[in-house]
Amino acid sequence: MSMQDVIERIEERYPHQPEFIQAVKEVASTIDVVYDRDPRFAKHKVFERLTEPDRIISFRINWEDDEGNIQINRGWRVQFSNALGPYKGGIRFHPTVNESILKFLGFEQIFKNALTGLPMGGAKGGSDFNPEGKSDSEIRRFCYAFMRELYRYIGQDMDVPAGDIGVSGREVSYMFAMYKNLTNEYTGVLTGKGVGFGGSLCRSEATGYGAVYFLQNMLKAHNDTMEGKTVLVSGAGNVAVHAAEKAIALGAKVITLSDSKGTLYDEFGFDQEKLDWVKEQKANRQPLFEYHRKFGGSGVWLPGQKPWQFDGDIAIPCATQNEVTAADAKAMYDHGIRYVVEGANMPLDAGAIDFVRENKMRYAPGKAANAGGVAVSGLEMSQNSVRQYRTFDDVDKQLQIIMKNIHDDAAQASEEYGFNKDGCIDYMSGANIAGYKRVANALVAYGILN
Numbered sequence: 001m002s003m004q005d006v007i008e009r010i011e012e013r014y015p016h017q018p019e020f021i022q023a024v025k026e027v028a029s030t031i032d033v034v035y036d037r038d039p040r041f042a043k044h045k046v047f048e049r050l051t052e053p054d055r056i057i058s059f060r061i062n063w064e065d066d067e068g069n070i071q072i073n074r075g076w077r078v079q080f081s082n083a084l085g086p087y088k089g090g091i092r093f094h095p096t097v098n099e100s101i102l103k104f105l106g107f108e109q110i111f112k113n114a115l116t117g118l119p120m121g122g123a124k125g126g127s128d129f130n131p132e133g134k135s136d137s138e139i140r141r142f143c144y145a146f147m148r149e150l151y152r153y154i155g156q157d158m159d160v161p162a163g164d165i166g167v168s169g170r171e172v173s174y175m176f177a178m179y180k181n182l183t184n185e186y187t188g189v190l191t192g193k194g195v196g197f198g199g200s201l202c203r204s205e206a207t208g209y210g211a212v213y214f215l216q217n218m219l220k221a222h223n224d225t226m227e228g229k230t231v232l233v234s235g236a237g238n239v240a241v242h243a244a245e246k247a248i249a250l251g252a253k254v255i256t257l258s259d260s261k262g263t264l265y266d267e268f269g270f271d272q273e274k275l276d277w278v279k280e281q282k283a284n285r286q287p288l289f290e291y292h293r294k295f296g297g298s299g300v301w302l303p304g305q306k307p308w309q310f311d312g313d314i315a316i317p318c319a320t321q322n323e324v325t326a327a328d329a330k331a332m333y334d335h336g337i338r339y340v341v342e343g344a345n346m347p348l349d350a351g352a353i354d355f356v357r358e359n360k361m362r363y364a365p366g367k368a369a370n371a372g373g374v375a376v377s378g379l380e381m382s383q384n385s386v387r388q389y390r391t392f393d394d395v396d397k398q399l400q401i402i403m404k405n406i407h408d409d410a411a412q413a414s415e416e417y418g419f420n421k422d423g424c425i426d427y428m429s430g431a432n433i434a435g436y437k438r439v440a441n442a443l444v445a446y447g448i449l450n
């Protein structure tokens, strides 16, 4: 079956899964060359196998709200591939969660986790539960109820979930407590736990910091540095604030953050005090528009707007999938942006990707640039296995090494397969190829199992 045949079959089978189809097409568009050189992958039907999850577990979650009403939500775990290690990937709580979104995220996670070089397979899970406006007691009851179903299908050597949108340390801790209670086991079954009861230092920071470490390597490869650059960041969650924090620490000026309600613009740039305030507001689910009042007139809140209307050098979209359209990518270009680094998963839609590549903007795909989070999750798993903690500096140094390796592997694959053009490294093709080959080689070695 050719790559095109596989895509057509997926489109026929899953016509209502646009995000999943989008993610598969993106990978397919870059790996033909690998098949040309290694006929084993076609013979073993690697692409056909990797585009169908090992299994999807779906379940109902009953929980009780503060008024005593019974609420019912849907939950899923998509266990995509355990070719390289236990299934691994986050859990998302958001009303838009459905099978298409979790399949796209799980599919991406296979190659992202492979790129880290750590022994982790790919998975994703979540629920259509909306945390917005819920009390802490409701969040706790929901997390307990979610884990009461999920615990049967996970384990430290089987499937190790973590956080994602709507799931941070608080939710992971509630879920871990329920797992521990049901199984009477204290193991590294979830990552992103609280520091002090199994969580790794630097896990919260890792995705955002990692994206900036990737960017640093990218700049270096193009004889440039972070110093003095103006950066536009979207999102104001875990990934966004830590990407902003590291970019500022390395000498850049970050002038935007955003959420689903609008954009916060500060022409003077955020500093640590301002970022800490944003973190606090978000942790307490409070709005960002009070920034102006809090910081003596600095900053403007732009309701309903995206951050791509300001002059800058670098854009780091860190909110959600398909937040950047082709028109947004053009706006970035027109405002001087030449580097685009995906902190979120698939934030550029297909049109935006075409635009940035056609216009030779330097583009780092999420599966490479945001792999720092899952990489430190991998380090948390190993700390839990040997029952030891590593220091923040130790984990951060390891993260920097992993991000450099991911950068170099993607750049090397881009070069080896002839994708570099006019001094511009094609990180999208390089990352897809480097990640794909690791998984494909394992599948070939296993025969037909897996």
Ligand SMILES: NC(=O)C1=CN([C@@H]2O[C@H](COP(=O)(O)OP(=O)(O)OC[C@H]3O[C@@H](n4cnc5c(N)ncnc54)[C@H](O)[C@@H]3O)[C@@H](O)[C@H]2O)C=CC1
Binding pocket: 163, 164, 165, 166, 167, 207, 235, 236, 237, 238, 239, 240, 258, 259, 260, 261, 318, 319, 320, 321, 323, 343, 344, 345, 346, 370, 371, 373, 374
């Ligand atoms: N947390 C992690 O370690 C990792 C997260 N990611 C990805 O990064 C992205 C952000 O995740 P987190 O920061 O963890 O989540 P979060 O829940 O901490 O923050 C999400 C942020 O995005 C904003 N947002 C959501 N929908 C939006 C929209 N339509 N327009 C503008 N802003 C919107 C929210 O207001 C919030 O500020 C997601 O794509 C996630 O899959 C990727 C790798 C690891």
Ligand SMILES: O=C(O)CCC(=O)C(=O)O
Binding pocket: 088, 089, 090, 091, 109, 112, 160, 161, 162, 163, 164, 191, 345, 370, 371, 373, 374, 375, 377
């Ligand atoms: O740390 C993890 O296992 C999950 C991270 C994640 O969900 C992601 O990389 O998108």
